[in-house]
Amino acid sequence: MLSFIVSRAARAAITILLVVAFAFVVMRLSGDPALLILSVDAPPEAIEAFRKAWGLDRPIWEQFLTFATRALAGDFGRSMRDGRPALALVLERVPATLAITLPALALKLALGIPAGIFAALNRNSWADRAAMMASVAGFTMPSFVLALLLVLVFAVQLGWLPASGSDTPLHAVLPILTLGTAGAAIMARFTRSAMLEVLGQPYIRAASAKGLGWWLVVLRHALPNAAIPTVTIIGFMVGSLVAGAVIVESVFAWPGIGRLLVSSVANRDLAVVQSLLMVIAGWMVLANLAVDLAYGWLDPRVRTITSRAD
Amino acid sequence: MPPETPLLALEGLTVDFDAGGRVARAVDGVDLAVGRGDAVGLVGESGSGKSVTWLAALGLLPSRARVAGRARLDGEDLVAAPRRRLEAIRGRRIAMIFQDPASSLNPVHRIGRQVEEAIRLHRGADDGAARAEAMRLLDQVGIADPRRRLDDYPHQLSGGMNQRVMIAIALAGRPDLLIADEPTTALDATIQAQILRLLGDLRRATGMAMVLISHDLGVVSENVDRVCVMYAGRVVEEAPADALFAQPRHPYTQGLLAALPSLTGPRQRLAAIPGTVPEPWNLPAGCSFAPRCPAAAAECLRTRTPGLALTPEHAVTCTRVLALRGSVWDRRQVAA
Amino acid sequence: MSDRPPALALLAADGLTRHYRVRRPGAMFGRRDLLRAVDGVSFAIRPGQTLGLVGESGCGKSTTAKLVLGLAPATAGTVSFDGAPLPAIGTAAWRDLRRRMQMVFQDPLGALDRRLAVGWQIMEPLLIHRLAGPRDARERARAVMASVGLQPHHFDRYPHELSGGQRQRVVLARALITEPRLLVCDEPISALDVSIQAQVVNLLLDLQEKLGVSYLFISHDLKVVRQVSHDVAVMYLGRVVEQGEADALFRDPVHPYTRALVAAIPSPALGGERRRERIVLSGDPPNPIAVPAGCAFHPRCPWAVADCKAATPALRPMPDGRLVACHRAEATPESRAA
Numbered sequence: 001m002l003s004f005i006v007s008r009a010a011r012a013a014i015t016i017l018l019v020v021a022f023a024f025v026v027m028r029l030s031g032d033p034a035l036l037i038l039s040v041d042a043p044p045e046a047i048e049a050f051r052k053a054w055g056l057d058r059p060i061w062e063q064f065l066t067f068a069t070r071a072l073a074g075d076f077g078r079s080m081r082d083g084r085p086a087l088a089l090v091l092e093r094v095p096a097t098l099a100i101t102l103p104a105l106a107l108k109l110a111l112g113i114p115a116g117i118f119a120a121l122n123r124n125s126w127a128d129r130a131a132m133m134a135s136v137a138g139f140t141m142p143s144f145v146l147a148l149l150l151v152l153v154f155a156v157q158l159g160w161l162p163a164s165g166s167d168t169p170l171h172a173v174l175p176i177l178t179l180g181t182a183g184a185a186i187m188a189r190f191t192r193s194a195m196l197e198v199l200g201q202p203y204i205r206a207a208s209a210k211g212l213g214w215w216l217v218v219l220r221h222a223l224p225n226a227a228i229p230t231v232t233i234i235g236f237m238v239g240s241l242v243a244g245a246v247i248v249e250s251v252f253a254w255p256g257i258g259r260l261l262v263s264s265v266a267n268r269d270l271a272v273v274q275s276l277l278m279v280i281a282g283w284m285v286l287a288n289l290a291v292d293l294a295y296g297w298l299d300p301r302v303r304t305i306t307s308r309a310d
Numbered sequence: 311m312p313p314e315t316p317l318l319a320l321e322g323l324t325v326d327f328d329a330g331g332r333v334a335r336a337v338d339g340v341d342l343a344v345g346r347g348d349a350v351g352l353v354g355e356s357g358s359g360k361s362v363t364w365l366a367a368l369g370l371l372p373s374r375a376r377v378a379g380r381a382r383l384d385g386e387d388l389v390a391a392p393r394r395r396l397e398a399i400r401g402r403r404i405a406m407i408f409q410d411p412a413s414s415l416n417p418v419h420r421i422g423r424q425v426e427e428a429i430r431l432h433r434g435a436d437d438g439a440a441r442a443e444a445m446r447l448l449d450q451v452g453i454a455d456p457r458r459r460l461d462d463y464p465h466q467l468s469g470g471m472n473q474r475v476m477i478a479i480a481l482a483g484r485p486d487l488l489i490a491d492e493p494t495t496a497l498d499a500t501i502q503a504q505i506l507r508l509l510g511d512l513r514r515a516t517g518m519a520m521v522l523i524s525h526d527l528g529v530v531s532e533n534v535d536r537v538c539v540m541y542a543g544r545v546v547e548e549a550p551a552d553a554l555f556a557q558p559r560h561p562y563t564q565g566l567l568a569a570l571p572s573l574t575g576p577r578q579r580l581a582a583i584p585g586t587v588p589e590p591w592n593l594p595a596g597c598s599f600a601p602r603c604p605a606a607a608a609e610c611l612r613t614r615t616p617g618l619a620l621t622p623e624h625a626v627t628c629t630r631v632l633a634l635r636g637s638v639w640d641r642r643q644v645a646a
Numbered sequence: 647m648s649d650r651p652p653a654l655a656l657l658a659a660d661g662l663t664r665h666y667r668v669r670r671p672g673a674m675f676g677r678r679d680l681l682r683a684v685d686g687v688s689f690a691i692r693p694g695q696t697l698g699l700v701g702e703s704g705c706g707k708s709t710t711a712k713l714v715l716g717l718a719p720a721t722a723g724t725v726s727f728d729g730a731p732l733p734a735i736g737t738a739a740w741r742d743l744r745r746r747m748q749m750v751f752q753d754p755l756g757a758l759d760r761r762l763a764v765g766w767q768i769m770e771p772l773l774i775h776r777l778a779g780p781r782d783a784r785e786r787a788r789a790v791m792a793s794v795g796l797q798p799h800h801f802d803r804y805p806h807e808l809s810g811g812q813r814q815r816v817v818l819a820r821a822l823i824t825e826p827r828l829l830v831c832d833e834p835i836s837a838l839d840v841s842i843q844a845q846v847v848n849l850l851l852d853l854q855e856k857l858g859v860s861y862l863f864i865s866h867d868l869k870v871v872r873q874v875s876h877d878v879a880v881m882y883l884g885r886v887v888e889q890g891e892a893d894a895l896f897r898d899p900v901h902p903y904t905r906a907l908v909a910a911i912p913s914p915a916l917g918g919e920r921r922r923e924r925i926v927l928s929g930d931p932p933n934p935i936a937v938p939a940g941c942a943f944h945p946r947c948p949w950a951v952a953d954c955k956a957a958t959p960a961l962r963p964m965p966d967g968r969l970v971a972c973h974r975a976e977a978t979p980e981s982r983a984a
Contacts, residue, residue, distance in 0.1 A: 201413060202408055202410055202413040202414045203413060203414050203415055203416045203417070205365075205370055205408070205414075206406075206408055206414040206415070206476070207416065208370055208400065209368065209370060209400055209401065209405070209406040209408075210400065210401045210405075210427070210428050210431065210479060210483075211397055211398065211399075211400040211401030211402055211428075211431055211432065211483065212397070212401075212427070212431060213394075213397050214393070214397075220416075220419075220427070221416050221419075224416075224418045224419075225416070225417065225418055228418075298418065299417070299418060300417070300418060300420075300463040300465070301417060301463070301465050355839035355840060355841065356839055468930040470930055471930070498702035498703055498866065498931070499702065499866060499868075499907055499910040499911065500702065500906055500907065500910050500926075500927045500931075501702075501930065502910060502912075503909070503910040503912075503926045503927070504926055504927070504928070506912070507926050525839065525840065526912065527840070527914040528911060528912030528913045528914050529912045530914075531912065531913070531914040532912045532913070533912075555914045565841060566840055566841060567914060568844075569840050569841050569843065569844035570840065570844075570869065570914070571844075571847070571869040571870055571872065571873035572869065572913075573868060573869050573872055573896050573908065573911060573913070574896065574897050577872070577873060577893075579848060579851075580844040580847055580848055580873065581844065582841065582842075582844035582845040582847075582848055583841035583844070583845075584845075586809045586811065586812075586842070587839070
């Protein structure tokens with residue numbers, strides 16, 4: 001178990017390093033922060049001074065080495081706009097994002113899983129077809145379209161909810177709904193197919209032949225097996241808790257990670273973008289690790305590698 | 311209950327599947343009786359309806375299957391029985407084991423939990439008693455070191471061991487009838503021999519009746535008293551095992567036996583039955599075997615053959631049977 | 647066959663061995679166990695003849711087929727085909743050999759491309775090996791289809807439109823169109839119904855008589871193996887335990903494992919066949935990672951003595967010419983019931 005975690009941690013560190021290094025190079029090649037932050041008409045001396053101050057005049061590999069050694073010591077640089085520590089800037093935005101993505105995740109699971117199970121158990125019924133049609137509509141619609149649609153109905157027409165901003169808890173409702181319904185549609189579809197796959201297995205028929213009532217067969221024998229493939233998609237959703245709301249945050253002017261990412265990329269605020277990517281990648285890696293551990297917990301075939309070889 | 315009532319009697323059992331607009335008839339009017347303690351074999355090729363017949367009797371088919379006719383257990387019709395009644399019968403009166411033991415056990419639950427589940431279901435035992443009983447059952451089906459095996463998962467056991475576990479689960483309800491659906495087809499030869507011996511021993515020890523479904527004539531002949539041969543959803547011949555293999559009367563049964571190579575004696579060319587099994591949505595109007603039968607007459611193709619009792623125990627659905635002598639297949643002496 | 651000079655053999659395997667490193671359960675790094683899938687197997691197949699290879703799952707018979715075909719490299723030992731050693735995998739000579747050694751597997755549907763008419767699949771090997779132009783290939787496909795009992799109108803059918811037996815005929819036709827000298831058949835009829843099995847068995851025998859092709863015929867069904875084979879090798883845990891002429895071997899098996907296999911065949915013919923001895927082996931075949939020391943069969947053998955645990959028995963000739971790997975070949979109880 002320990003060796004498993006160590007090897008996974010090593011792989012995680014490499015993943016994060018690669019993501020950050022890639023972003024480091026691309027961000028520096030794709031635009032000059034000095035010109036963006038100081039504006040193009042700034043005097044050349046000012047631009048030169050800005051570049052020197054932030055170390056942008058040195059070769060890129062040297063810049064990266066400096067960045068990496070400082071990062072290892074816990075210093076992720078400062079924002080070029082207001083000079084505050086970049087990591088702190090990022091971390092203070094996390095709660096705002098989680099305030100909409102966590103309830104949205106709950107909505108996805110609470111709506112999607114039961115809908116998927118229900119559809120699978122009533123395969124080819126009108127309810128199944130209706131649920132799947134709603135699901136297709138839910139995940140083919142781009143989130144900004146859905147967001148605008150919800151704004152149109154709940155803010156403009158009905159006037160029940162605010163259209164954008166973050167002043168009251170009510171402001172969070174439409175972002176949560178936007179994220180949640182699309183995710184629930186994906187979840188429902190995935191759960192349905194996992195469930196159908198399991199219901200066709202011989203052990204389901206064998207459990208019925210034992211004399212178990214149908215609901216016990218579903219609860220004890222079908223659901224635990226259907227949960228195994230579903231974990232992948234749930235893990236993906238958990239992984240996107242931090243950075244999965246870029247578009248929705250932009251549409252609703254919600255002050256989370258997503259908006260910070262958009263603005264800092266636009267401004268080439270290098271340290272902030274790097275810190276953001278590090279936090280996002282770190283979280284993704286953690287979510288993946290959780291998925292792997294969940295597999296082992298749910299599926300004994302993963303936990304106890306078979307000693308038989310035929 | 312009068313003593314001559316069989317334990318289970320199928321009367322005109324018919325199963326239709328709705329397969330994309332056309333109706334596939336998987337079982338076509340099967341009449342069959344299993345007495346208390348009987349060992350009946352059901353032989354047929356894939357698609358003959360031999361498994362579907364029993365799944366239908368127990369209500370284990372998917373909802374797109376339409377079942378007609380009757381399956382009487384001690385006189386009570388199971389085809390018309392409500393779901394809750396069937397659930398009370400499954401496992402307790404009639405248990406079933408399946409072809410692929412590894413996938414018939416739930417991969418995420420320990421062996422012990424799956425055996426105990428059946429014990430609690432049928433006997434309402436508490437946890438400690440259920441565990442002790444599970445251990446006793448595993449021991450009874452010949453699993454060494456049952457205490458340790460209870461904590462294993464199915465993938466940690468061999469195919470033969472898993473089938474023993476399935477049998478232990480089937481025994482938990484102390485059923486009157488065990489339906490063994492190709493129980494050894496997925497197993498190796500030496501393991502097959504173990505499982506068949508175990509089934510025979512258990513049957514003699516418990517007095518339960520057994521229906522052994524198999525495509526393998528050899529497996530059936532050595533393990534049952536009476537054999538039914540199915541073809542295209544119908545029973546074409548029914549006889550005591552000895553009589554059936556010594557003197558098969560239906561051309562299809564004769565053909566199946568003639569198609570088997572032998573392990574000793576001179577090698578001879580196998581008598582292969584020409585053609586293929588009719589499609590279930592396109593069954594012939596007359597005898598379903600007539601298109602492949604070398605002895606078929608014009609009337610065989612037109613009208614469905616009624617059952618004909620040659621002796622009180624040997625019945626065959628073939629109108630030509632009285633006109634035929636020996637095997638219709640190249641005069642090969644099948645039984646001699 | 648052991649008394650024939652190997653020069654006559656179309657295919658000869660000598661000390662064929664294939665070991666795999668497999669991960670030890672629970673261990674994440676390093677620690678690997680040795681799985682002896684095939685462990686020193688030797689045999690020869692003469693032109694126009696059939697060697698049957700029997701044994702239970704995990705005994706190494708399918709791995710042996712892969713080694714013979716050159717689809718997997720041997721850990722040790724050699725295979726020679728037509729007097730020359732097998733060329734290295736992936737070379738031009740190896741690809742050329744593919745058309746002279748073909749294979750037929752258990753699942754005909756899995757072996758066929760379901761989106762391609764079967765006629766095209768049958769002529770494809772000719773086009774791949776550039777043995778014929780399209781027009782000529784089509785002619786030859788029709789001819790080989792006729793020889794395996796397929797009708798001309800089957801040419802344009804798709805695999806799912808054919809029955810199981812017809813599909814296996816298609817697979818055979820595709821294998822035969824390059825006029826191979828050896829056909830390796832791995833459980834070729836196990837997926838078929840009894841009445842169809844007989845059709846395919848008869849066809850295989852007819853084709854051998856007509857074309858002089860050799861078969862390496864792998865099956866768990868001893869009766870079918872006897873029906874088609876001249877010689878038979880019985881494998882247990884990667885080794886051959888008994889090898890010899892088919893009729894004699896099955897009539898009077900010597901190795902305790904062969905005897906158990908023969909005894910395990912349920913047979914419907916009650917009166918005709920000699921009353922067979924009843925041996926029901928206890929236990930499962932051991933894990934090929936942990937092959938028992940000495941004779942691998944000794945834990946399940948009713949006649950094992952101390953010697954059997956100590957020394958691995960070599961394959962040695964019996965008076966009638968067959969080979970048996972058993973210390974007690976002469977000492978076990980008489981197997982004939984009479």
